Amino acid sequence: MNRKKLVIVGNGMAPGRMLEDLFEKNREAYDVTIFNAEPRVNYNRLMLSPVLSGEKTYEDIITHGDDWYAENGVTLHKSARVSEIDREARTVTSENGITASYDKLVIATGSSPFIIPLPGKDLDGVLTYRDLDDVERMLETAKRGGRAVVIGGGLLGLEAAAGLRMQGMDVTVLHLMPTLMERQLDPSAGFLLEEEFKRRGIDVRTKANSHEILGDDTGKVRGIRLDDGTEIEASIIVMAVGIRPSVDLARAIGLDTNRGILVGDDMRTSDENIFALGECVEHRGMCYGLVAPLYEMARVIAENLLDGVDAYAGSATATKLKVTGVDLYSAGDFAEGEDREEIVLRDASAGVYKRLVLKDNKIIGAVLYGETSDGPWFFDLLKKGTDVSEMRETLIFGQAYQGGAPLDPTAAVAALPDDAEICGCNGVCKGKIVGTIKEKGLTTLDGVRAHTKASNSCGTCTGLVEQLMQITLGDAYNPAAVTPMCGCTTLGHDDVRRLIKSKELKTIPAVMQELEWTSSGGCAKCRPALNYYLVSDWPDEYADDYQSRFINERVHANIQKDGTYSVVPRMWGGQTSSTELRAIADVVDKFSIPTVKVTGGQRIDMLGIRKEDLPAVWADLGKAGFVSGHAYAKGLRTVKTCVGTDWCRFGTQDSTGLGVRIEKFMWGSWTPAKVKMAVSGCPRNCAEATCKDVGVICVDSGYEIHFAGAAGLDIKGTEVLGLVKTEDEALEHIVAVVQMYREQGRYLERIYKWAKRIGYDEVRRQIMDDADKRKSYFDRFVFSQKFAQVDPWSERVSGKDKHEFRPMAVITREAAE
Amino acid sequence: MTAEIRNWVPVGQLEDIPREGARCVRNGEMTIAVFRTATDDIYALEDKCPHRNGPLSQGIVHDGCVTCPLHNWVISLETGTAQGADEGQTLAFPVRVEETRIYIDLSYSHEVA
Numbered sequence: 048m049n050r051k052k053l054v055i056v057g058n059g060m061a062p063g064r065m066l067e068d069l070f071e072k073n074r075e076a077y078d079v080t081i082f083n084a085e086p087r088v089n090y091n092r093l094m095l096s097p098v099l100s101g102e103k104t105y106e107d108i109i110t111h112g113d114d115w116y117a118e119n120g121v122t123l124h125k126s127a128r129v130s131e132i133d134r135e136a137r138t139v140t141s142e143n144g145i146t147a148s149y150d151k152l153v154i155a156t157g158s159s160p161f162i163i164p165l166p167g168k169d170l171d172g173v174l175t176y177r178d179l180d181d182v183e184r185m186l187e188t189a190k191r192g193g194r195a196v197v198i199g200g201g202l203l204g205l206e207a208a209a210g211l212r213m214q215g216m217d218v219t220v221l222h223l224m225p226t227l228m229e230r231q232l233d234p235s236a237g238f239l240l241e242e243e244f245k246r247r248g249i250d251v252r253t254k255a256n257s258h259e260i261l262g263d264d265t266g267k268v269r270g271i272r273l274d275d276g277t278e279i280e281a282s283i284i285v286m287a288v289g290i291r292p293s294v295d296l297a298r299a300i301g302l303d304t305n306r307g308i309l310v311g312d313d314m315r316t317s318d319e320n321i322f323a324l325g326e327c328v329e330h331r332g333m334c335y336g337l338v339a340p341l342y343e344m345a346r347v348i349a350e351n352l353l354d355g356v357d358a359y360a361g362s363a364t365a366t367k368l369k370v371t372g373v374d375l376y377s378a379g380d381f382a383e384g385e386d387r388e389e390i391v392l393r394d395a396s397a398g399v400y401k402r403l404v405l406k407d408n409k410i411i412g413a414v415l416y417g418e419t420s421d422g423p424w425f426f427d428l429l430k431k432g433t434d435v436s437e438m439r440e441t442l443i444f445g446q447a448y449q450g451g452a453p454l455d456p457t458a459a460v461a462a463l464p465d466d467a468e469i470c471g472c473n474g475v476c477k478g479k480i481v482g483t484i485k486e487k488g489l490t491t492l493d494g495v496r497a498h499t500k501a502s503n504s505c506g507t508c509t510g511l512v513e514q515l516m517q518i519t520l521g522d523a524y525n526p527a528a529v530t531p532m533c534g535c536t537t538l539g540h541d542d543v544r545r546l547i548k549s550k551e552l553k554t555i556p557a558v559m560q561e562l563e564w565t566s567s568g569g570c571a572k573c574r575p576a577l578n579y580y581l582v583s584d585w586p587d588e589y590a591d592d593y594q595s596r597f598i599n600e601r602v603h604a605n606i607q608k609d610g611t612y613s614v615v616p617r618m619w620g621g622q623t624s625s626t627e628l629r630a631i632a633d634v635v636d637k638f639s640i641p642t643v644k645v646t647g648g649q650r651i652d653m654l655g656i657r658k659e660d661l662p663a664v665w666a667d668l669g670k671a672g673f674v675s676g677h678a679y680a681k682g683l684r685t686v687k688t689c690v691g692t693d694w695c696r697f698g699t700q701d702s703t704g705l706g707v708r709i710e711k712f713m714w715g716s717w718t719p720a721k722v723k724m725a726v727s728g729c730p731r732n733c734a735e736a737t738c739k740d741v742g743v744i745c746v747d748s749g750y751e752i753h754f755a756g757a758a759g760l761d762i763k764g765t766e767v768l769g770l771v772k773t774e775d776e777a778l779e780h781i782v783a784v785v786q787m788y789r790e791q792g793r794y795l796e797r798i799y800k801w802a803k804r805i806g807y808d809e810v811r812r813q814i815m816d817d818a819d820k821r822k823s824y825f826d827r828f829v830f831s832q833k834f835a836q837v838d839p840w841s842e843r844v845s846g847k848d849k850h851e852f853r854p855m856a857v858i859t860r861e862a863a864e
Numbered sequence: 865m866t867a868e869i870r871n872w873v874p875v876g877q878l879e880d881i882p883r884e885g886a887r888c889v890r891n892g893e894m895t896i897a898v899f900r901t902a903t904d905d906i907y908a909l910e911d912k913c914p915h916r917n918g919p920l921s922q923g924i925v926h927d928g929c930v931t932c933p934l935h936n937w938v939i940s941l942e943t944g945t946a947q948g949a950d951e952g953q954t955l956a957f958p959v960r961v962e963e964t965r966i967y968i969d970l971s972y973s974h975e976v977a
Contacts, residue, residue, distance in 0.1 A: 568884070568902045571924040571931030571938070594884035598922040598933040606933050610919040855876040855887035855898060858970070 050078045053352065054139050054147050056129045056296065057155035058083035060092055061325035061341040063110050065153065068349035070119060076353055079121045080147045082139065084128040085178060088112055092178070093338055096370065099182050099210030122147075132300045134318055151320055151352055154297055154308060158290035158326035158336065163198065167260030168286075172268030176207045176287045185283065189214035193282035196220075196271050198257055200227040202368060204287035205244070209370040211285075212249050219279055220244065221255040221271075225557060231366045231377040234560050236400055236416045238550065243373055243398075260284055292327040292334050307334045312358040314348045322348050330361060337364045365426045367419070376422035379412035379429050380404065387411070392443045393510060401443055408436040421445035460514040469515065470501035470508045480512060484519045492516070492529060493541070509542070533572035535564045540793035544580055553585050555592055569595075576794035579681065582717050583789050586831035593848070599679035602851055603839040604661055613654040614664055616673035617714065620688040620706035620726075621649025630671030638664055648685030648723060650676055662852055665840035674714075674838040681795070682717045683724075683785075686710040687735065691728030691745065700745035702728035705774055709781060715836040716828070719792030719801070722785060737765045740798040741781055746770075750777040754784055754810070755802040763799055766807045769815040783824035784814050790827075870958075871971035878904065878964040886921040886930070891970065896957060897921030898966065899930060899941050906959050907941035908968045914939070914952025 055062045058081050066079065089111040097103040116123045127141040132152070140146045160175035162168055174184055188195070189211055197208045200222025212218045220227075226237030227244075244251050256274040263269045270280040292307035303309040303317040307329030314322050314330075325341050328334065335341060340362035350357035365378035392401040403425065404412035409432050413425040424446045428435060435442055465478030483489065483499045495512060496502055502509045516524045529539040536543070543562060552558045555577050559569060569577065574595035581589040593601050604612035618627070631651055635643055641655040656664055665675075677684060686709050689695065691702030706726040725736035726743040736742025738758035742765055744751040749772040753765035768784060771777050785798075787810065792801040802810055813820045843852075875889045881900040888911060889896040895911040897920050909930075911921045918934030929938045929947060938947040944956035958969040 566927050568926050570926050571936065574924060574926060594882060594925065597924065602922075606919075606922060608916065608934065610917075610922070850880065850882065850887060854890050854895075855880050856874075857890040858873055858875070858892070 051076065051150040052148060053077035053079045053151050053153070054149035055079065055081045055153045055155060056132075056139065057081075057157055057325070057327075058085070058087075058089050058123065059155060059157050059325060060089070060110070060338060061157075061345050062153060062155040063089040064342050065155075065324060065345035065349050066119070066121065068346050069352060072349060073353055074119070077151070079119075080149075081116075081121060081123045082127045082129045082141055082145070082147075083123060083125050085180075086126040087179065088116070088123070088125075090179065095176075095179065095182050096206035096210050098179070099185060099207065100213040100370075101210075102213075105179060129296060132296070134300055134321075137320065149320075151322065153322045153324050153348060154302075154316070154327065155324040156293040156296055156327045158292050160286065161289045161291050162286055163257065163288055165257055165260050167262055167268070170260055170262040170268045171266050172281075172283045173260060174283055174285050176203050176285055177290070185211060185285065186214065188283045189216050191282065192216060194219065194280055195283045195285060196279055196281040197285045197287055198271075199287035199289070200224070200251065200253065201230065201287065201289070202228060202366060204285070205240075205368060206370055207285050207287050208244070208249055209247070209373075212247055217248075217250075219250040219252065219281070221257055221273070222251070222253045223256055225253050225560075227251070227253070228368070228377075231414075232375070232416075233402060233414050235402070235563075236375070236377070236414045238561065239398065239400055239416050240368075240373065240375065290326065290336055292329065294327060297323065297327070305329050312360065313351050313356075314344055314359055315351070322351070324348055330359060333361060335362065335364065337366060340364060363426075363430050365422065367422070374415070374417055374419040376415040376419035377413065378422070378426045379410070390439075390443045403443060405435065408434050408439075410435060460511060461518050469511050470499075475499050475501040477515065480515050481519050484516060489516075490520060490523060490525075532576060533570055535559075535566040535569055535573050536562060538562055540576065540796075543577070544584075544791070544793075547580050547584055553581065553588055554590075555581065555595060579717060579719065579794050583831070586834045600681070602658065602661065602848075603675055603677075603679060603843065604656070605679045607654060609655075611655045611657055612661060613652050613678075614656055614661070614668075615646060615650055615652045615676040615678035616668050617676040617710070618650040619710050620686055620703050622688075622703065622707070623651075627671060627673065630668065630673070634664055634667045637667065646678070646685075648678075649687050650678075650685065652678070659852055659854075662843050666844045669838075669841050669844055673840075675840045677714065680717065681720050682715070683710070683713045683722050685723055686713075687723075687725035687739070689726075689728045689733040691726075695728055697731060698728035698745070699747050700728060700750065700774075702726040702734065702743070702745050705743065705745075705750075705777065706734075708774070709778060712778060713782065713785065713828075713832075715838075716785070716789070716832060717835065718785065718789050720795050720797045722788075722798065724781075738762070739765065741785060743777060743781070749773070752777060752780050752784075755799040755807065757797060757799045759797075761799070766802065768811060779821065779825050780814055782828050783821040784810065786824040786828040787813060790824075869971050870969050872960060872967040873970050875966050875968050878906070878961065878966060880966075881906075884925045886923075886925065888921050889968065895919075895921070896968065897930075898959075898968070899925055901925060901928065901941070905941075906961050906966055908957040908959050909939065909941065909944050910955040910957075912954060913937055914944075914946055914954050915950065920954065 088109060091108045091110050094103060094108040124145050127143055127145055129139055130142045131140040138146055138148045160177045174181055194217040195211045196219045197204045198221050200220050208218045208220045226234045227240050228237055241251050257271055258274045259272045261270045261272060268281060268284055270278055271284060272278045294304045294308050297308040298304045308316055308323040308327050309329050310316055310323050316323050324344055326336055343362055344359050347357045347359040363379055368375040386406055388405045390403045399417035402414045403410055410425055410429045415422050463477050467477045469475055469477050469480060480499050480501050487498055489495050502512045531537050532540050532543055546562055547558060550561055552561055558577050575597055578592050578595040582591055598606050604614050606612055635653060638660050640653045644652045646652050686706040688703045688706030691700060692698040693703055722740045724741045725734040725739045727734040727736040728745050730744055732744060736744055737753055738756040742753040749770055751770050752768040754768050756765035757763040771780055788798050788801055881887045883900055884902050886897045886899045889898055897909050897911040899907045909920055911919050913920055913932040915937045916934055918932040920930050920932055920939060922933045923930040928941055930941060931938050937950050939954055940947060944954035946952045960967045
């Protein structure tokens with residue numbers, strides 16, 4: 048019998064599957080010869096991770112053993128890398144001198160790992176993660192222990208990291224993007240995944256840009272340095288940043304290639320006798336690295352080899368991360384878009400997150416974390432384009448729920464036993480929450496948080512706690528009691544602040560993404576608030592976003608009704624001198640400033656200055672020693688004083704001195720709303736300290752500290768915080784209470800409103816009674832001042848934000864017409 | 865009316881304006897605020913809020929709008945109309961960006977004004 052000859056270059060999973068398909072249809076059509084560059088039979092590359100983690104051995108993952116090739120009459124040349132193909136003569140020759148002729152040729156050269164061109168990439172100990180040789184090298188190194196650094200937080204990198212960790216190594220994952228597996232997961236699932244990896248003791252660093260791999264004298268890896276200068280010691284570095292199709296052979300013999308080997312829908316290359324298959328292929332602009340599409344291609348080629356007509360139309364792809372104990376599934380397209388809707392199910396106590404993206408009532412994307420058994424079902428609906436409008440209500444609960452009655456979302460929570468843990472952070476169970484709600488008559492989420500601590504830390508169980516409140520209180524519970532920050536979110540200020548801390552969100556885009564803002568760029572209400580929260584919470588790391596600041600804080604002056612500005616320099620504690628007054632007089636004359644006014648905070652305001660003149664005005668004031676008075680800031684404004692023991696016959700302490708000291712210590716700090724202070728030298732209270740945000744009344748025995756006064760929209764006398772003996776103590780207590788407010792206050796909420804909300808006693812307890820707490824507030828304030836105490840006026844005089852103060856262009860009438 | 869007489873005047877480069885910010889262009893007595901959004905779209909409005917003439921160039925730019933610094937009116941960058949319950953409109957100028965160079969059509973102001 049005269050069989051046709053089929054030669055296959057490459058022995059990966061795709062050609063293995065193709066042969067199975069081919070033999071199933073017709074075992075007699077071809078004599079088959081395979082050239083394999085690896086010295087092995089066909090094994091399941093997807094299972095490399097369990098081999099690395101030690102859960103499986105090489106033998107376990109063999110797809111076709113030597114006997115399979117014998118049984119099917121397939122000639123397999125191992126360790127035979129193909130070096131030549133003669134398309135005229137239709138022969139294939141390997142490096143080790145074997146030649147075979149073909150009627151049909153299948154090129155399945157697969158892909159090779161992408162090596163980042165870093166200095167040190169060739170050092171001993173820099174590995175990739177692609178085949179069994181790589182795994183064996185990793186296992187060898189793992190025996191010696193030490194730290195492995197994996198570059199790449201995608202599918203392969205994470206599998207490698209988990210495997211190496213299970214082999215007992217310390218592992219660091221470096222990922223360039225802000226969240227893991229960003230191509231397959233949305234930020235929420237990426238975040239859950241990152242938490243899980245951290246829980247396993249794997250050090251995950253996102254937004255980490257590698258700079259250089261460091262070696263020792265013997266040419267071995269000793270660590271890696273990042274762009275920000277961080278150095279991490281490592282005995283191996285695994286690069287798992289992606290793959291590129293191996294096209295060198297195809298290109299050398301003149302086939303059409305782009306990123307991959309170009310094929311038509313029939314999987315033929317530009318030579319009709321040559322097919323290409325697998326990861327080396329580029330079809331309709333797509334290269335695939337996942338197994339499902341490769342199997343579809345294999346089926347098409349098997350059909351076409353038998354003169355059938357089958358066409359490959361491209362594949363939707365689904366991904367599963369193969370790390371034991373992490374259930375993760377993603378498929379399709381899950382970007383947000385105007386024409387898209389989403390269904391989200393979160394069950395924080397069970398660690399479940401599911402999100403379906405719908406368009407025109409069809410599933411176009413799915414991300415499942417924690418519970419993935421419905422993944423294939425969703426994927427099937429996605430591929431088939433099934434209209435899901437009939438089952439929308441219960442769709443997210445999975446296939447098992449279809450056809451039944453619509454679910455009451457609270458039913459699952461109602462069914463939980465009393466000892467079911469609701470809040471994992473604080474270890475609060477259902478019984479405790481329900482009991483406390485009844486016992487204390489709680490009706491608000493804040494109340495439940497205050498009494499039980501449930502959902503008081505990371506906040507992810509908030510939904511469950513609310514459902515419990517609904518079950519317990521019935522209609523008496525009104526979940527809308529939390530006022531959203533603005534129209535861009537359903538979260539209130541407190542939730543946003545807590546989540547910024549617990550999720551370590553450090554940029555405005557990160558907050559908007561992680562907390563699912565509904566607008567693309569926020570609004571004039573939330574942006575300044577977020578900017579403040581980030582400045583306050585991450586003083587050393589956050590880069591202030593000037594475009595999110597109100598104009599006054601952007602140009603460091605107060606805008607007036609006609610668009611001009613007013614300027615108020617600092618006069619420490621309300622004291623001035625002839626030199627200062629003379630300098631102010633000169634500036635007023637020089638710039639023809641129309642109005643000069645003494646303010647309520649014991650200083651001088653110059654009004655009606657044109658924006659373009661601001662830098663020059665500041666330059667002149669600066670020469671006289673003035674700095675910005677922050678009269679425009681949600682920050683420390685003034686510390687009013689009386690003359691105290693210096694002059695006053697009733698003065699009990701140096702109130703002016705203390706006022707100046709407080710102001711010099713605290714100027715430049717940003718706060719949720721403005722902060723005005725005063726120090727009076729005796730209970731006659733000439734500095735009016737008892738209607739200030741924070742005030743001090745000096746008495747013979749020391750310093751009585753007051754807080755939470757108001758004399759604006761509301762009039763309110765202060766509350767007494769407590770009495771301290773020394774000036775140092777007074778300063779520490781005042782700074783601590785302001786820092787507590789900085790950390791907890793809602794943007795634009797003055798101290799008196801914040802304190803009323805928190806409870807005056809709670810403030811006293813933390814500041815007066817708890818010395819450790821007070822000290823830590825104090826220390827955090829001091830730390831943040833390192834970055835805040837920069838005079839914004841002198842910065843601008845020396846050129847910062849020049850563009851703010853000049854027109855971009857001046858068009859003369861002639862030019863315009 | 866149908867005869868289009870355009871008067872494209874170059875006013876600066878894209879990078880002269882900070883993202884989500886604005887710069888002013890003086891045109892005789894009038895000031896024109898030129899805005900750049902987060903996605904690098906450029907718009908030009910007369911620098912006058914329809915409410916109390918507040919300088920829109922000094923406002924916060926967000927989602928295709930600017931919020932006036934004086935009384936928080938929200939003005940559409942594209943049309944110059946007040947959003948929400950407020951009513952009013954500011955002059956909006958056609959803008960063209962070639963490469964990175966910004967042009968404003970000043971003929972427009974004469975027609976309308």
